[in-house]
Amino acid sequence: MITGLAALALHGFASAPPFPSLDKIDVLVPKPRRLRSTGYARIVRASALPDASVVAGVPVAPVPRALADAVAELSDAGVVRRLLTEAVRAGHCEPASVVRELTQARLLGRPHVVDAVDSLLAEGRAIAEGRLYRMVREHGLPDPVWNVDLRLPGGPPLGGLDAYWPEQAVAVELDTRAPRQGHRQDAEDASWSEYARKRELLERLGITVVHITPKKLRDAMEQQAAVIRTAMMASEDRDPAAHVVVLPR
Structure with a gap:
């Protein structure tokens, strides 16, 4: 299944580069598969594959996993923060699922990722409170x-x-x-x-x-x-x- 920035583009992330502009497309495969990166396809190995979504006719990793694979290749703090914030603000997923994937990928040792996660949790808290206000009102x-x-x-x-x-x-x-x-x-x-x-x-x-x-x-x-x-x-x-x-x- 497609993962990383390509998957986020297919999920409709405005903060991800448009799909046609990507020079690499990450493909998530099981570890035992004897496949190698070639051309624009970059292999990302996983001990267990998540359940894929089908977007534009192709299997795509769920947003939390796609985010973790994208963040693993990014060093720009601003880009990481925008991707994580959009994931929650646009309703793609909840903060806990994103943090869980980042933790499993051992990415929370990177300072720019920790800063982005702090912003993500604050955003998620504000959104949850807004939903609570709306529930009472509606x-x-x-x-x-x-x-x-x-x-x-x-x-x-x-x-x-x-x-x-x-x-x-x-x-x-x-x-x-x-x-x-x-x-x-x-x-x-x-x-x-x-x-x-x-x-x-x-x-x-x-x-x-x-x-x-x-x-x-x-x-x-x-x-x-x-x-x-x-x-x-x-x-x-x-x-x-x-x-x-x-x-x-």
């Missing part, structure tokens, strides 16, 4: 208080939330975590444990926490709105939540 949910910290009166902080409905004691937290180079499984587990710890603490206080990923917001916004609405309706049958102090983040 699906008729009451307005929450946005981006707040909770704490017990005179006590320790309970953590930050992206949206909170005080009357119903329902909260939303966006999970925009992404794997980073050097994170082993135990680090990933620790990161998730922090989410779980906060959720357990809040729910012991009578606050329902709805955990939403950017992908769910993108692909199933109506379903996520229904989950939040159901949590609000269920609040009528629960004991009143503990009193907490709500502070802007």
Whole structure:
């Protein structure tokens, strides 16, 4: 399958060079295949091939993998940043899938790639928040208080939330975590444990926490709105939540 900049051009990236202008086309093949680069075809080997998309009649690597193969050949920080940002801004994929591919390709040791990833994650966070605002507006949910910290009166902080409905004691937290180079499984587990710890603490206080990923917001916004609405309706049958102090983040 085609990968790298050629694949991104076929996926419609405005920040990738037009397909006819490329002097090299990267072709992703399994490692055991005895093929060599020749002419304008450059072989890129993979231990396992991803599922290909068919674009213009040819098999093309999915955007996260194509990005990783493109970035591996790029040294221009501006170009890398534009490609990664467009991947998220144009809705091709979520930041976590891009960072995962860059990590597997061992590209996060390059300073210009790390800088681009930081911009990518910030972009992804902003887009996810925008979708959350749109979900509340378009699906008729009451307005929450946005981006707040909770704490017990005179006590320790309970953590930050992206949206909170005080009357119903329902909260939303966006999970925009992404794997980073050097994170082993135990680090990933620790990161998730922090989410779980906060959720357990809040729910012991009578606050329902709805955990939403950017992908769910993108692909199933109506379903996520229904989950939040159901949590609000269920609040009528629960004991009143503990009193907490709500502070802007």
